[in-house]
Amino acid sequence: MQVDTQVDMQPSNPHLTTERVAAFDHEPFTAEELAHLAGCEACRAERDAVAALVGLAGALGQRESDAQAPRLVEWEQIAAGLRGDTPVVSAPVRAAAPARRHWAPLFRQAAAALLLVAGGAVVGRLTGTMSAARASGASLADASLGAVAESLDAAGVAVRPVAFGNEKDFGSVDEATGVLFRAQRDYERASLWLASNDTTLRDSEVYRTRLAALDQMMEASRAALRDAPQDPVLNHYYLAAYTAREATLQALGGALPVDKIIERY
Incomplete structure (x- = not known):
């Protein structure tokens, strides 16, 4: 049985029609049309131009959809959570309460990750000299903040206290985000330096x-990123924790005897 295959060509021209080329994304080319495209540079160029336009339109539509989507995480909510969990400004060390674990919601853990990672390199140093009374709850948080500031100052990094809601509020979200990222980079550099050089x-x-x-x-960061995978703040928290973990693994390897390797911890 013979099957006739019709190629959509222009009547007075051996090229594919513009309408046929434009329909390539939902109407695949036939074998004869593909053979024609392989040998016709003009039709091939027209097909490539249409494909580029379709791709550009899809990218612009996705960008507009992302811009109109509601923000899943607001910095104001994170700041409120931090103020509710631990004091941000320095305060006198109070008598210790019995040691206990307090697990905040995943979203608050991710928000506090940067502060904890920044102090991670000096928490070990602090642990060896702190009394048992200072090793719990809010006392550890206050002492860690003071030790971070002191160590960074010794390393040549300028640190100044910042209070939320005062007359020096930021002028825009972009300005506050930029300061946050710069501070994070400074903390990461100082923490990694301390982890490598503190003997x-x-x-x-x-x-x-x-x-x-x-x-x-x-x-905790991974769990938060499942709900907001493109959130830049949560991504930075995850990367900061990952960087500190790699530096700590290296430090642990250096502290072990020569004939031992890290199998588990």
Whole structure:
């Protein structure tokens, strides 16, 4: 049985019609049309131009849809959560309460991850010299903030206290975001430097405890990123925790005896 295949050509021209080329995305070319495209540079160029326009239109539509989508995470909510969990400004160290674990919602853990990672490199140093009374709850948070500021100052990094809601509020979201990212980079550089050069404490148990905490931060960040995968703040929290974890693994490897390797912690 013979089957006739009709190629959509222009009557007075051996080329494919413009309408046929434009319909390529929902009407695949036939074998004869593909053979014609392989040998006709003009039709091939027209097809490529139409494909580029379709791709550009799709990208612009996606960008507009993303711009109109509601923000899943607001910095004001994160700041409110931080103020509700731990004081941001320095305060005198109070008597310790019995040690306990307090798990905030995943969203608040991810918001606080940057502060915890920034102090991670000096928490081990602090743990060896702190009394048992300072090792719990809000006392550890206050002492960690003070140690971070002192260590960064010794490393040549200028630190100044910032209070929320005062007369020095930022002028725009972009300005506040830029300051946040710059501060994060400074904290990361200083923390990694301290983790590599601080020789005052080489206790493998301190590194193991820090690694366990960093694993929990990364898990909390991953859970938050499942709901907001493109959120830049959450992505930075995850990357900061990952960077600190890699530096701690290296420090733990250096603290172990030569004949031992890291199998688990």
